[in-house]
Amino acid sequence: MYDLVIIGSGPAGLSAALSAKARRLDFLWLGSRALSPKIAKAERIMNYPGLSAVSGEEMAEAFKKQMADADISIEEARIDSVYNMGKYFIACSNELMFEARTVILATGVSSGKEIKGEAGAIGRGLSCCATCDGNLYEGKEIAVVCTAKELEDEIEYLAGLAKKVTVFAAYKDYSTYAENIVLRREYPNEIVSDEHVRAIVSNGETIPVDGVFILRESISPSALLKGLETDGAHIVVDRQQRTNIDGVFAAGDCTGRPYQYAKAVGEGNVALHSAIEYLNKLNKA
Amino acid sequence: MYDLVIIGSGPAGLSAALSAKARRLDFLWLGSRALSPKIAKAERIMNYPGLSAVSGEEMAEAFKKQMADADISIEEARIDSVYNMGKYFIACSNELMFEARTVILATGVSSGKEIKGEAGAIGRGLSCCATCDGNLYEGKEIAVVCTAKELEDEIEYLAGLAKKVTVFAAYKDYSTYAENIVLRREYPNEIVSDEHVRAIVSNGETIPVDGVFILRESISPSALLKGLETDGAHIVVDRQQRTNIDGVFAAGDCTGRPYQYAKAVGEGNVALHSAIEYLNKLNKA
Numbered sequence: 037m038y039d040l041v042i043i044g045s046g047p048a049g050l051s052a053a054l055s056a057k058a059r060r061l062d063f064l065w066l067g068s069r070a071l072s073p074k075i076a077k078a079e080r081i082m083n084y085p086g087l088s089a090v091s092g093e094e095m096a097e098a099f100k101k102q103m104a105d106a107d108i109s110i111e112e113a114r115i116d117s118v119y120n121m122g123k124y125f126i127a128c129s130n131e132l133m134f135e136a137r138t139v140i141l142a143t144g145v146s147s148g149k150e151i152k153g154e155a156g157a158i159g160r161g162l163s164c165c166a167t168c169d170g171n172l173y174e175g176k177e178i179a180v181v182c183t184a185k186e187l188e189d190e191i192e193y194l195a196g197l198a199k200k201v202t203v204f205a206a207y208k209d210y211s212t213y214a215e216n217i218v219l220r221r222e223y224p225n226e227i228v229s230d231e232h233v234r235a236i237v238s239n240g241e242t243i244p245v246d247g248v249f250i251l252r253e254s255i256s257p258s259a260l261l262k263g264l265e266t267d268g269a270h271i272v273v274d275r276q277q278r279t280n281i282d283g284v285f286a287a288g289d290c291t292g293r294p295y296q297y298a299k300a301v302g303e304g305n306v307a308l309h310s311a312i313e314y315l316n317k318l319n320k321a
Numbered sequence: 322m323y324d325l326v327i328i329g330s331g332p333a334g335l336s337a338a339l340s341a342k343a344r345r346l347d348f349l350w351l352g353s354r355a356l357s358p359k360i361a362k363a364e365r366i367m368n369y370p371g372l373s374a375v376s377g378e379e380m381a382e383a384f385k386k387q388m389a390d391a392d393i394s395i396e397e398a399r400i401d402s403v404y405n406m407g408k409y410f411i412a413c414s415n416e417l418m419f420e421a422r423t424v425i426l427a428t429g430v431s432s433g434k435e436i437k438g439e440a441g442a443i444g445r446g447l448s449c450c451a452t453c454d455g456n457l458y459e460g461k462e463i464a465v466v467c468t469a470k471e472l473e474d475e476i477e478y479l480a481g482l483a484k485k486v487t488v489f490a491a492y493k494d495y496s497t498y499a500e501n502i503v504l505r506r507e508y509p510n511e512i513v514s515d516e517h518v519r520a521i522v523s524n525g526e527t528i529p530v531d532g533v534f535i536l537r538e539s540i541s542p543s544a545l546l547k548g549l550e551t552d553g554a555h556i557v558v559d560r561q562q563r564t565n566i567d568g569v570f571a572a573g574d575c576t577g578r579p580y581q582y583a584k585a586v587g588e589g590n591v592a593l594h595s596a597i598e599y600l601n602k603l604n605k606a
Contacts, residue, residue: 047370051583054368084341085332085586086380086389087371095371102373275560275577292560295595298336301370302587309579 037135037241038064039309041127043114043115044142044254046072047297048288050099052140052311053108064134064226066113066127071096072144073253077295084297095297107314116165117142118261120281130167137318138283138311141261142304144254146269147191151181153227154250155258161233161247164255166190169247173198179236180204187251188212194249202236202243219312257290267292277307285310322420323349325596326412328400329427331357332582333573336589337596338393339424344597349419351398352411356381357370358469358538369490369582380582400428401450403546407568415452423568423596424605426546427589429539430574434488436466438512439535440543446518446532451475451541454532458483461531461577462539464521465489466509473497479534487521487528511524540576552577562592570595 042052045067056063068246070076078092087095103109113129118139154162163169170193177200179197180191184207195201195214198286202218203210210220226239227248235244250256265272265280272294277285287303289295330352341348345600354363363377372380384509387447388394388558399413403424412419439447448454462485469492480486480499486502488495495504505606509523512533520529542549542556550565562570564580572588574580 051368051370054370055583058367082343082391083336083373083590085336085387085589086369086383087341088383088390098371100374102370105373106367237436264595273560275558294589295395296340296590296594298340298586298590300587301583301591302581304370305368305581305583305587306579309581 037137037143038062039315040064040138040140040308041134041136042070042142043067043118043126043127043289044144044290045069045110046075046144046288046300047099047144048290048300048304048307049140050103051062051301052142052287052308054102054106055257055305055308057106057108059308061312061315064130064136065108065110066115066134066161067110069110069112069116071099071110073098073186074144081297089240099176104310116168116255117259118284120263120284122259125189126284128168130165137276138285138314140304140307140311141271141279141284141286141290141309142255142288142300143257143260143290145295146252146254146256149223151224151227151250152205152271153229154256157227157229157233157248158259160229160231162227162229162248163202163247164251164259166249166251168191169249170194170197173247176198177244178202178247179243179245180247180249180251182210182251183207184251184253185209190249190251191217203247204236204238254290257286274304276310277303283311283314322409323347324600325349325423325425325593326351326410326419326421327425327427327571328352328403328412329357329386329429329575330354331360331427331429331573331585332384333427333490333575333585333589333592334425336586337427337572337593338589339391340388340590340593342391342393344593346597346600349421350393350395350415351400351419352395353399354395354397356384356395358471358482359429360384366582400545401453402539402544403569405546405548405569410568410602415450423599425589425592425596426542426556426564426569426571426575427573427585427592428545428575430580431537431539431541435541435554436509436512436535437465438514439541441532442512442514442518443544443566445514445516447512447514448532448534449536451478451534451536454534455479455482456530460484461485462526462529463532463534464509464528464530465534465536467536468492468494469538470494472538474500475534475536487519487530491522505529529530539575542571560591561595563589563595568596568599
């Protein structure tokens with residue numbers, strides 16, 4: 037059992053990890069070794085104190101060098117769900133599970149906007165994890181909303197199980213094809229569900245489906261952790277980066293605007309200090 | 322009239338200034354060209370993302386280079402008071418006045434702790450500015466609480482006016498002497514006032530005085546701006562770094578713990594974005 041897992045490898049996660057290392061916490065940092073895809077794509081960053089007019093690539097290089105200097109590494113894992121076990125938490129990816137007494141969510145903000153009906157359909161036929169829930173749809177008709185090329189592996193897997201897969205992919209360079217895939221180059225408008233998902237609506241057309249998968253680079257926080265208070269796509273936090281769940285903290289773009297590197301590193305630092313305070317209380321209790 | 326004055330030249334002020342420049346605001350940055358004295362004194366900073374294991378001096382050098390690259394400079398001024406004029410603000414140093422529609426306070430946290438009775442004595446014989454109020458005490462007996470060698474100029478000036486000056490200086494290297502100065506190597510316990518300051522208490526002794534001057538590297542926020550909501554030595558802000566006064570924002574150590582570079586740059590960035598939002602509303606009104 038770790039003291040802390042940090043979920044997300046952007047600037048907020050890095051800031052929390054550097055401070056966790058400095059404070060000698062027993063922690064695990066989960067994310068992508070490529071850090072945040074948004075950083076590398078940034079053309080020129082003019083307002084991050086300490087790095088003068090850097091490109092996104094230069095910033096990523098500085099971060100990676102610093103991680104090496106500090107002997108910090110990222111455990112490659114895309115976390116799909118976090119379970120609140122009362123006195124600890126379990127973070128799950130497709131294949132791995134990690135236990136920790138506190139969690140810092142630094143998951144970034146979801147690139148695709150929330151689809152109408154999405155929140156109400158969670159756990160009723162809407163899933164964010166092909167490996168977790170794919171086998172429920174063997175021989176059935178599903179829709180997959182995919183927001184980035186890196187996530188197409190999961191479409192392939194689902195196409196191997198389901199009878200028919202309607203894929204919504206509005207980005208360039210889509211490249212996963214199969215006989216049972218119907219590709220739509222658009223972002224859907226609505227997910228229709230009652231006790232279970234019934235259909236997906238796009239461009240005025242209602243397509244009956246047995247289930248919907250939404251694949252995003254960062255998962256929507258309300259889908260990630262049950263009971264987490266959110267405001268639209270953002271996690272609600274106080275000035276100490278505490279969420280409504282004891283032991284869960286959040287930092288960076290996932291807590292709201294402005295979407296800025298400086299804000300993210302500041303919040304990552306504060307979240308870590310709040311996590312330490314919480315752990316100290318646990319130890320005394 | 323500027324759109325914005327930023328008061329304070331630590332990391333929070335720099336972060337606000339870099340973003341203000343990027344957003345092409347008509348702003349003025351007030352502080353010390355030496356940046357923050359705390360930065361230069363820092364031995365090794367292990368947890369500031371982007372600058373790996375830097376000394377305080379190296380961080381200050383990186384900041385100064387970045388300021389030059391961005392063509393940003395600091396107007397040398399130690400602001401003693403900010404006046405709320407309703408639709409704009411006036412920031413005053415000993416000799417200069419600056420008008421602006423919004424203010425970001427990034428003043429750091431006062432090194433000396435607040436003295437008992439301090440808040441109640443403001444404007445009743447307690448002053449933070451020798452030049453402003455010194456001439457009120459010609460031929461009188463005063464106490465001066467001084468917290469740093471750099472501020473001793475003001476003691477010299479006051480000793481030239483007053484009959485007797487009791488100086489409280491607990492730091493090393495004190496070096497200002499005059500016939501009418503009584504030096505006490507201690508920090509006082511209480512300022513006694515009714516309608517006016519009557520005495521200062523230290524080490525069990527009550528010393529009658531006509532006035533008290535407190536000289537600190539950063540002024541206490543409640544003394545800086547009348548009506549500003551504070552909590553002890555800290556300015557109360559919300560998640561957008563807004564204070565209780567419309568158009569006034571605060572960032573960095575002055576808003577509370579943790580006293581961390583990353584937190585300060587994050588808050589400076591957010592404060593600037595909130596100031597822009599406020600200015601946009603003013604322009605539409």
